Amino acid sequence: MKQAIWLLALLGAATVQAGEPAPAAAPNGITLPAYFKEWRVIGVSHRNDKNSLRAILGNPAAIEAARQGRTQPWPDGAILAKIAWKESTSPDWPAAVVPGELQHVEFMVKDAAKYAATGGWGYARWLGKELAPYGKDAAFDQECFQCHSAVKGRDYVFTRPATFP
């Protein structure tokens, strides 16, 4: 019953735009996950070194894993999405840093076998509102992988799921 109510609440006003052209795939073949804007929140962050604010979302498999603490390792099928905005100042509350221009959206797709060469995760990023694929060739993800290797002990994921009530 409760599940039914929840579903009705979600479906009550679904905002899915059909017919939008899909952006080009990343150079390693990863395509933009559909409906990632509808995914739920895993965390947020403010990167002072990049002057950007981020929302970290997860597909249902990732949300399940995050809420149940199954992140060492994350399960195959989990996808993490990071939406990054240039930091801006609230016109109405100067002490608040708020999202400005959209910088990029980026993804980590867990498939231990398929992406074994990059720690079990496939990486992809699209830039700006026009969602231009990032990277010159298929080797672009070495840049992602090398940086994320700093957190190899956390299955290559910097984000620690935030505490929810």
Added chain:
Amino acid sequence: MKQAIWLLALLGAATVQAGEPAPAAAPNGITLPAYFKEWRVIGVSHRNDKNSLRAILGNPAAIEAARQGRTQPWPDGAILAKIAWKESTSPDWPAAVVPGELQHVEFMVKDAAKYAATGGWGYARWLGKELAPYGKDAAFDQECFQCHSAVKGRDYVFTRPATFP
């Protein structure tokens, strides 16, 4: 068809805990909206004056309104949720501010007639992981209303929906 795929993606691994005891209502009678953790993202913020990071979510009516720009005024039925965490530093990336302890969850519930005395919005807040209702008596929301009156010209809402792809 696309809608069907989206629904399947959302429903694939629904994480709804049934049987959790509901927290007490706010002193003005507002009850904690069910399943707000499943709501989608409207924005994020970093309050330097409160040393907190926030995720701003919306129920389906609020998400519809935000994406369509119907926020002057927001429609009746829209509910905005703000989840606030104490700011912390990423153990793995010192330049990143990340969520620490959960501080509170707070809500704005739009009903122009019902909440006419407070600008058409009902306010409520619950503190900490235990979700203790905030406010000594039903007049607590005057504090909320007075602060939000600074943005009366934006229908009392500080959050400007972030840009999504």
